[in-house]
Amino acid sequence: MHRHRWRWAALATLLTAEAMNLLDATIVQVAAPVIHADLGGPAADIQWYAAAYTLPFAMLLITGGRLGDIVGRRRVFRIGVTGFVLASVACALAGSAGTMIAARAVQGCAAALVIPQTFGLIKSMFTGPETARALGTIGPVMGLSAVCGPALGGILTHADLFGSSWRAVFLVNVPLGVAVLLAAPLLAEDRSPDRPRLALVGTALAAVGTGLVVYPLIAPGRHWTVLAVGVATLALFGLHQRRAAHPLIEGSLFGNRGFPAALVCSALFFAAMNGLMLVVVVHLQLGLGADVLTAGLTMLPWSGGMAVASWVAGAHLVPRYGARVMHAGLATMLTGVLGAVAVYATAGGYPWPLLGALAVCGTGLGLFTVPFFTTALHRVRPHETGSAAGLLNAVQQLGGTLGTALLGSVFLGTFAATGSATGAAGRAFWVGGGLLVATGVAVRVMTSGPRGVSPKDARQPAAAGHNSRGG
Known part of the structure; x- marks a missing residue:
């Protein structure tokens, strides 16, 4: 009994660290306009x-996993x-925008060391059916955090606790x-019996190319x-990976067209999701002069819709309809985006009325993400699962x-040129809708053809994968 309690207490520790990462990303996104107003600098x-x-979080996820x-x-x-705690303190004490951005980068690097260890540590502490139960707790915790x-x-x-204003969002960490x-x-300490090599050159090329x-x-x-x-740097990275003795990315993953399509799908979908969330918050605070509490509460229908839809999809829809639920999720989210465009017009x-449109968007998000990771990883071979899950999360x-970057620039650029924050938000949502249409094309490639994944396949649990987290 004592050992049983010890393992579940250890699991709670891992889940708290996971939740810290997602909370930090979403909390800061809402507070960002207030931070900008205080620290100054360009919009x-x-x-x-x-x-x-x-960005550093994405680039170092695979390397962080290999270090573990x-x-x-x-x-x-x-x-x-x-490192995450110390960087959070540095963010809270930042006196300039440059210092804040540098501290945020350190936070991202630290998170890339934390998150990849979760699955390995869980699998080392639990066996048999308990492993599935332990892994199954990650989704609800991530959903609650979102x-x-x-x-x-x-x-x-x-609340401006003790005069801390936005600094409290970092001090909570x-x-x-x-x-x-x-x-x-x-x-329990755990390491791989077959220790991989660090692909430092590949990591550096990927990070520099993506940053540029x-x-x-x-x-x-x-x-x-x-x-x-x-x-050009990313092209050089691709050439390096083909010739490297110890590549950052397993080349065999690209032998099945379904997995590359899943990577494209992940990039497009989460670009739309994160970009649209930022546009809503920035439009309310910079465009309409709403306070940060109003902006945060405005996002509740989005979050609530996602939470309810995720539960319904996982418990009822995906077991019955499989990968087809992804198409329903995309269609639902696109409907919400078009509804938001009409509201902004x-x-x-x-x-x-935007609250209703955001609820529809969140519902689509929940319907999409539950079957997506299972579908993306279903045809991956067992020895490729860790690399595939790390790459999929990095691309996310x-x-x-x-x-x-894209939707924020569309909003800020249009706002500066026209002076209409509402019109700028509408244009950004049109771009977000285009990203969702492109996502639909990628989903079609991922799930069709002799090497794709059938709806029936997606009903089976994947070996690994995270639920969505805002970044």
């Missing part, structure tokens, strides 16, 4: 407060949580992180040269970064 810094976190395999997952987990994050960000910032570190000795592609999307002005260098003051975070 593009609002996008960097999110992108500076998700090599030197021990518990050790890397503790180092990552310590629901609470936007509202909590608005409440903490608006300190007690959570300390609690995780105190409980970390409960975790993202920068022109956010920075004001035209930086075509930087974009071209970024694309007619709204004068606070867009009350990268897509969120690109969406924040």
Whole structure:
């Protein structure tokens, strides 16, 4: 009995660390306009407060997982949580936009050390049916964090506890992180028997290339040269991976057209999701002058719709209809986006009908994400599962970064040019709708053909995969 309680207490420690990551991303997204108003700088810094976190997080996820395999997952987990807490304190104490962005980047690096260890540590502590039960707790915890994050960000910032204003959204990580570190000795040390090699050159090329592609999307002005260098660097990364003895990405994953299509699908869908969330928050605070509490509460229908739809999809729809639920999710989310476009075209003051459109968007999000990860990983061979899950999550975070950059720039650029925040939001939602249509094409490729995944396949549980998290 004592051993049983010890394992579940250790699981709670891992889940707290996972929740910390998602809460930090969604809380900061709501508070970003207030941070910008206090620290100053160009409006593009609002996008960097999110992108500076998700970009290094995405680029270092696979490397973080390999470090755990090599030197021990518990050790890397503790180092990552310590770094995350210290970086959170640095964010809370930041006196300039540059310092904040740098501290956010360190946070992202630390999170990349923490998150990949979760599955390995769970599998080392549990056996048999208990493993599935333990892994099954990740989804509800992530869903709860996603629901609470936007509202909590608005409440903490608006409450101005002890004059802390937006700084409280970072300080909340300190007690959570300390609690995780105190409980970390409960975790069993674990490492891979076949220790992989670190692909440092590949990681560096991917990080530099992606950063150079993202920068022109956010920075004001035209930086075509930087974009071209970024694309060339990513091309060089691809060549390096084909010839490297120890590549960052398993080349065999691309032998099945379904998995590359899943990566494209993940990037497009989460670009739309993260970008649209940012547009709603920034439109309300910068465009309409609403306070941060109003912005946070406005996102509740989105979060609530996602939570309810995720439960319904997982418990009833996916077991019966399989991968077809993804198509229903995309259609539902696109309907919500078009509804938001109609609201922005007619709204004068606070867009009350937008709440309904956001609820529909959140419902579509929940319907899509539950079957997506299972479908994407179903045909992956057992020895490729860890690499595939890490790559899929990295691309998810990268897509969120690109969406924040693209849709945020569409909104801010249109707002600056026309002076109409509502019109700018409508244009950004049109772009988001285009991303969802492109996602539908990628889903079609992923699930069709002799090497795709049938609806029946998606009813089976995947070996690994995270639920969606905002970045």
